[in-house]
Amino acid sequence: xxxxxxxxxxxxxxxxxxxxxxxxxLATEYVSQELPDWQEELDEYDFTQLEKVIRELLPDDGLTxxxxxxxxxxxxxxxxxxEMGEYAKQILWGQMVQGRQTAWQVLLLAVAGAVFTxxxxxFPDSGVSQSGFYVMYMLLxxxxxxxxxxxxxxxxxALTAMGRLMSAFLPVFFLIVAVQGQLTAAAMYExxxxxxxxxxxxxxxxxxxxxxxxxxxxxxxxxxxEDMLTHLTEMLGxxxxxxxxxxxxxxxxxxxxxxxLLPYLDVVKGGMLVRMAxxxxxxxxSIRSVAQMALGTAALIRNSIGMAGVVVLVxxxxxPLIQLCVMGILYHGLAALLQPVSDKRVVGAVAAVxxxxxxxxxxxxxxxxxxxxxIGIACxxxxxxx
Amino acid sequence: xxxxTVGILGIAAVLLATQLKSVRSEYGxxxxxxxxxxxxxxxxxxxxxxxxxxxxxxxxxxVDRVYVSTLLKMIGIAYTIQLCAGLCKDxxxxxxxxxxxxxxxxxxxxxxxxxxxxxxxxxxxxLQEGL
Amino acid sequence: xxxxxxxxxxxxGILVSVLCQILKHSGREEQAFLTSLAGLLLVLYWVVPYIxxxxxxxxxxxxx
Numbered sequence: 001x002x003x004x005x006x007x008x009x010x011x012x013x014x015x016x017x018x019x020x021x022x023x024x025x026l027a028t029e030y031v032s033q034e035l036p037d038w039q040e041e042l043d044e045y046d047f048t049q050l051e052k053v054i055r056e057l058l059p060d061d062g063l064t065x066x067x068x069x070x071x072x073x074x075x076x077x078x079x080x081x082x083e084m085g086e087y088a089k090q091i092l093w094g095q096m097v098q099g100r101q102t103a104w105q106v107l108l109l110a111v112a113g114a115v116f117t118x119x120x121x122x123f124p125d126s127g128v129s130q131s132g133f134y135v136m137y138m139l140l141x142x143x144x145x146x147x148x149x150x151x152x153x154x155x156x157x158a159l160t161a162m163g164r165l166m167s168a169f170l171p172v173f174f175l176i177v178a179v180q181g182q183l184t185a186a187a188m189y190e191x192x193x194x195x196x197x198x199x200x201x202x203x204x205x206x207x208x209x210x211x212x213x214x215x216x217x218x219x220x221x222x223x224x225x226e227d228m229l230t231h232l233t234e235m236l237g238x239x240x241x242x243x244x245x246x247x248x249x250x251x252x253x254x255x256x257x258x259x260x261l262l263p264y265l266d267v268v269k270g271g272m273l274v275r276m277a278x279x280x281x282x283x284x285x286s287i288r289s290v291a292q293m294a295l296g297t298a299a300l301i302r303n304s305i306g307m308a309g310v311v312v313l314v315x316x317x318x319x320p321l322i323q324l325c326v327m328g329i330l331y332h333g334l335a336a337l338l339q340p341v342s343d344k345r346v347v348g349a350v351a352a353v354x355x356x357x358x359x360x361x362x363x364x365x366x367x368x369x370x371x372x373x374x375i376g377i378a379c380x381x382x383x384x385x386x
Numbered sequence: 387x388x389x390x391t392v393g394i395l396g397i398a399a400v401l402l403a404t405q406l407k408s409v410r411s412e413y414g415x416x417x418x419x420x421x422x423x424x425x426x427x428x429x430x431x432x433x434x435x436x437x438x439x440x441x442x443x444x445x446x447x448x449v450d451r452v453y454v455s456t457l458l459k460m461i462g463i464a465y466t467i468q469l470c471a472g473l474c475k476d477x478x479x480x481x482x483x484x485x486x487x488x489x490x491x492x493x494x495x496x497x498x499x500x501x502x503x504x505x506x507x508x509x510x511x512x513l514q515e516g517l
Numbered sequence: 518x519x520x521x522x523x524x525x526x527x528x529x530g531i532l533v534s535v536l537c538q539i540l541k542h543s544g545r546e547e548q549a550f551l552t553s554l555a556g557l558l559l560v561l562y563w564v565v566p567y568i569x570x571x572x573x574x575x576x577x578x579x580x581x
Contacts, residue, residue: 116440128460
C-alpha cells in the first residue's frame with residue numbers, strides 16, 4: 001500500500017516538474033497520510049496543482065483530475081465514459097476547425113493553379129504553360145511545407161516532453177531501487193528502462209527528422225516532369241516505417257519487459273475487443289498486436305497506480321494523436337478531391353503531406369505506448385522489489 | 387455572336403490576301419496584318435473578361451499579390467509573342483519570328499525566378515528547424 | 518474597327534495594282550512606283566493606330 005501511494009506521488013511530481021510547476025512538497029504530503037475513507041483521502045490529496053497543470057495541457061476546461069478519480073472510485077462508469085467522450089469530441093472539433101482553414105487555402109490554391117495551367121495551354125509553344133505550372137507548384141509547395149512543419153512541431157514537442165519525463169524519472173528510480181535493495185533484479189529493470197528511453201530518443205530525433213526529409217523529397221519530386229526521385233522516396237519511406245517498427249519491437253522484445261508484460265498480454269489476447277480488431281482484413285494483424293500491447297500496458301499500469309494514471313496518460317497523449325490523425329485524413333481527403341481537377345503532381349504533393357502526418361501519428365502512437373510500458377514497468381518493478 | 391464575326395473576318399482576309407498575293411504580294415501581307423490586328427482586338431476583350439474573374443478568385447488566395455501579377459504578366463507576354471511571331475512567319479520571315487519567340491521564352495523564365503528563390507528559402511527554413 | 522477595314526485594304530490593293538499596270542503600259546515606271554508607295558502609306562495610315570491601340574490595351578490588361 002505504502003509503495004503504491006508513494007509511487008503515485010512520484011509520478012504526479014514528475015508530471016508537474018515536467019510541465020514547469022515544481023512542487024516538491026507534494027510527494028511528502030502523499031506519503032504521510034493514512035485515511036480509511038476515500039473521500040477524505042481525496043480531500044487530503046492536493047489536486048489543485050495537478051489540475052492546473054492538466055488545464056494547461058488540455059485545451060478545454062471540462063476535465064479535472066479530482067473528478068476523474070472520484071468517478072472512478074465511485075465506480076460510476078457511465079458518467080466517466082460520458083466525460084471522456086465529451087473531451088475527445090472537443091479535441092476533435094477544435095482540430096477540425098483549425099485544420100479546415102489551412103486545408104481550404106490549399107484547395108483554393110490548387111484549383112486556381114489547375115485553372116491557370118489549363119488556360120496557359122492555349123499557347124502551344126511558348127513554354128508559358130510549363131513556367132506557369134512551375135510557379136503555381138512552387139507556391140503550393142511553400143504552403144504545404146509550412147503546414148507540415150506545424151504538424152511536425154506538434155509531434156516533436158510531445159515526444160520531447162515524453163522523453164524528458166522518462167529521463168527525469170530514471171535517476172529517481174535508480175535512487176529508490178538502490179535504497180530499497182535487491183540490486184540484481186533492479187539492474188535488469190534499469191537496463192530495460194534505459195532501453196526504452198533510448199528508443200524514445202530515436203523516435204524523437206532521428207525518425208521525425210527522417211519523416212521531415214521524406215515529405216520534403218516527395219514534394220520536390222513533383223517539380224520534375226519525369227520520375228526522378230521516386231525510388232529514393234520509396235526507399236526512405238519504407239526505411240522509416242521499418243525503423244519505427246524494429247525500434248518498438250526491440251524495446252518490447254527485451255527479456256525483462258517481456259516477462260513483465262506477458263501475463264497481461266495473455267489475459268488480453270482472448271478479449272473480445274482484440275479479437276474483433278483482428279478480424280479487420282488487411283491491417284487486422286497489426287491492429288491486433290498493437291491493441292494487445294496497449295491493453296496489456298493499461299492493465300499493467302492499472303494494477304499499479306490505478307486507473308486514474310491510465311486515464312491521465314491517455315488524456316494527455318490523446319491530444320496530439322487526434323490532431324495528427326485529423327490532419328492526415330484531411331489532407332488525404334483533399335488529395336482525393338483534387339484528383340479530378342489537378343495535375344498528378346499537385347495531387348501527389350498534397351497526398352505526401354497526408355502520408356507524412358499519418359506516419360508521424362504512428363510514430364507518436366508508438367512513443368506513447370513506450371511511455372506506457374515505461375510507467376507500467378516502473379510500477380510493476382516497485383511492486384516486486386519494494 | 388462575336389465568334390461568327392471573327393471567323394468570317396479571318397476567312398475573308400485569307401481569300402482576299404490569296405488573290406492579292408498573285409498580283410501585288412505586299413498587299414497580301416498588309417491585309418493579313420490588318421486582319422490579325424482586328425482579331426487580336428476581339429481576343430483581348432475576351433481576355434479582359436477572363437482576367438477579371440481570375441482576379442476576383444485570387445483575392446481569396448493566401449498568396450502575395452506579386453505572384454499573381456507575375457502569372458498574369460507571363461500570360462500577357464506569351465500572347466503578345468505568339469501574335470507577333472505568327473505575323474512574321476506569315477510574311478515569310480521565320481528567322482525573326484524565332485528570335486522573337488526565344489526572347490519571349492527567356493523573359494517568362496526570368497519572371498519565374500523570384501518564386502524559385504522563395505521556395506528555396508522555405509525549404510532552407512524547413513530543414514533548419516529539424517536538423 | 519470593323520470588317521470593312523479588310524475590304525478597304527483589299528480595294529486599295531486592287532486599285533494600286535490596276536493603276537500600276539496602266540502606268541507601266543503607258544511607259545511611266547517611276548509613277549507606277551510612286552503609286553504603289555502611296556498605296557502602302559495609305560494602308561499604314563489606317564492600320565498603325567489600330568496596332569498602337571492594341572498594344573496599349575495589352576499592356577494595361579496584363580500590367581506589363
